[in-house]
Amino acid sequence: MRLKEPGAAYSSVHYSPPRAGGTLEALDLTRRFGDRTVVDEVSFRVEPGQMTGFVGANGAGKTTIMRMIMGVLNQHGGTVLWNGRPIDARARSRFGYMPEERGLYPKQRIADQLGYLGQLHGMERSRALTEAHRLLDRFGLGERAKDRLETLSLGNQQRVQVAAALLHDPVALVLDEPFSGLDPTAVDAMVGLLREYMARGVPVLFSSHQLDLIDRLCDALVVLDSGTVRLAGPVEQLRGARPEQYRLVCTADAGWTRGQPGVEVVDLDGNTAIVTPADAEARNQLTRQAADRGMVEFARLRPSLGDLYREAIS
Known part of the structure; x- marks a missing residue:
């Protein structure tokens, strides 16, 4: 099975890398499933050029909040702001999102589907393929660009998924467990790449169960428990308190x-x-x-x- 190539719908769309940087903010986000409130008036900020760790046990509400930020789920209360304004579909399209459920096609060739995903974000195919190869090289997968995704180890598939989130030069990153399954070398490569985006002002929100990694990387911390924020703020401020x-x-x-x-x-x-x-x-x-x-x-x-x-x- 081959991915359907974009047709005329994309012929008039020209990719122009957006200016990076901005503030992502959640204000009193609330979400219910039936009679159960799984996210209860959650508020926090992700500042430009900072990495914010989203920490909590399974079921704490991290993935649900990320889905609301990205518009995958509607909130039942509260607002998501981007640079002080309610977020809309146009702003979200400029975000890089790595969902909990990986969305790549296992039987497709890696570079082909990354190129296609770039086109879905408005990139010219040649530009998308160039960026795909650059990112694959950064993750040590340049020689596997023509391989099918299913031939890679789970850790390397994870690297490709991260590349898909970074492909279109995002202005903000929302990453659900991006380091899961990665070996130390891959973690270092990803951290180096994320820091390049942060240096341009890109805010990064990521979830992880690896507390040592959170300690090493984060500028700010949000601790969730049963759908509520128990602790949030800049790391040094939290330590000082x-x-x-x-x-x-x-x-x-x-x-x-x-x-x-x-x-x-x-x-x-x-x-x-x-x-x-x-x-x-x-x-x-x-x-x-x-x-x-x-x-x-x-x-x-x-x-x-x-x-x-x-x-x-x-």
Whole structure:
């Protein structure tokens, strides 16, 4: 089976790469399935040139929200804004979208169907094929361009799906589990490519269950639980709002820290204590006591996004 080639309907459409950059915003998005509310007044912003991680357990509402952003599902309440205005079909057509269900044809040749998808976005076929080959080269698949998709491993099929989302020079990216099934080399290649788009102001929203990857990549975080936002904002702001924790290592047992005024001992293991001082005075008093007892280390701990996620849903 071959994809039907675009005909006269596309002959008058000329591709012009749009200027990148903008702000994507969800305001009080709500969605119900029957009597069950699966997304309940969800609000967040994806800023230009930033990568925002969408985190939550299966069924938290991530995919449903992405579908509403892209117009695949209608919302029962709330609004999606692009650069401060309600989004429309024209604006959405300039987005790059990678859905949860992969939409490529397994028996079609890779470059042919990428070229066709580019034409659906208004690109001339020659331009679409040139861009398809460029992206396939970036993902190490240049020599497989004429192969059928089904001959690739699942990880490489994932790379092709990402290439399809990037093909038409999108002004925003909405990616549902884009790193699923990718090996570390492919992850690095994709991250490098996404950062090039971000440098031009493209906002990136992506979902993932890989908290270490979220911690490594994201400028901002949205934590969903049962269809509601439990935590959202710039990563450094969220980290800064968390009580300061320190690791204290002494030459002898650190059990004495439990009696220090204004100090919460979060964890204690021999000569090492994880502590949260109530204020600067409590911290200074603690370090003075520790110095008298043979302090080896006193270092502030940087909370991971995994820590923030687990605290938000607990």
